[in-house]
Amino acid sequence: MFPLEMKPIKGKPAICILTRAANDDRWLWHRRLSHMNFRDINKLELGDLKSHSTIIHTKIIEPLELLHIDLCGSAIESVAYIKYILVVVDDFSRFTWVFFLKQKSKAASNMINFIKKIEVLLRKQVRMIRSDNDTEFKNQVLDDFLVGKGISHNFSTPYTPQQNRVVERRNRSLCEAARTILSFAKLPLYL
Template identity: 40%
Template sequence: MQMKRKSFALNPLEEEQTAFPIIESITELMHKGLGHYHHKGPLQIKSNMVAKDLPELDDHIPDCKTCRYGKQSRKPFPKVTWRASKKLQLIHTYIAGHQIVPSLKGSLYYAAFIDDFTRMCWIFFLKHKSEVARAVLNFKARVENESGCIQTLRSDNGKEYTSEFFNQLCEEAGIHHQLTTPYTPQHNGVSERRNRFILEITKHESWLIDPKTEN
């Protein structure tokens, strides 16, 4: 096969062709669909009968290149930030998007809020980044009605988080707003790791998502 520019071109008119079928087991599909979760997790779910109609899974999965390459991160930064000692004491937040494919209601972004103590995550879908203030108000009303008051909110330096309106919102609500160092996502590691986990599931393995989901 001859090379054209930087790739090989397939000529279907040639007499001799070679095909390599790709066979992927249901165990590998389940592993990818769960965001490359550790294989012991699905096996425990099946053995404990936590979920119904799970397929038969192999005891071991082949070596996953995505796990090896995708989880090779830089050495951790020194721990200079404090950890929350109770729920809602510190909330991490970030916005993900612009997504290529909009949701069924036309949302192109989502705002995530992660409790530092419990690691509970709430997601609000947005059509525009400017809607983040409304998402904060909705999130604040929901969690404070259930569990108490938000004390600290930590985000990056995105314009949607540094606007005068957003700062006024935090000031009126009595929320201490922390901003991480610009261009240093390592300082917002909780949000970055959760964002990677969410996108691995939603973008790569759309077959697991219920098509009836409204958002």
């Protein structure tokens, strides 16, 4: 967690906002916040930026009512031989949990352990999960667990990641943030 202490740019500058921001902490926060635009960084500093959790939901009214899950990876292997990333997004708060997996087959067991832990931690029950139609979430072990807990499992139509857009967008943001960190640290991209 980083403290946010910046001086906002007052009014509408006649010069490019990027050149104005070059001498202060805005570039640092631009990178830390996954390339958020400078107008919103100013609003964030002033307290004017509304978070996604303040959006009125018509159906989702509490945390853990709907979890979006997705497994991405296998394109690049990390130094620790981690190939997959399991991403879980709470639809109510947009809070995100990320799990690093060496094998795709561990996705179901990690999901089961996550659901058990988060229900105890938050004292709320997971009611529904939404995932894509891949095999890592379509298996008997996960199905038996979900049926036993009374959790419904919705699948998107095959080959339509747009239907699971909440977690797909989060995957993209996480990948962009990782690339930004690697680039800023001048580390090789294979990491």
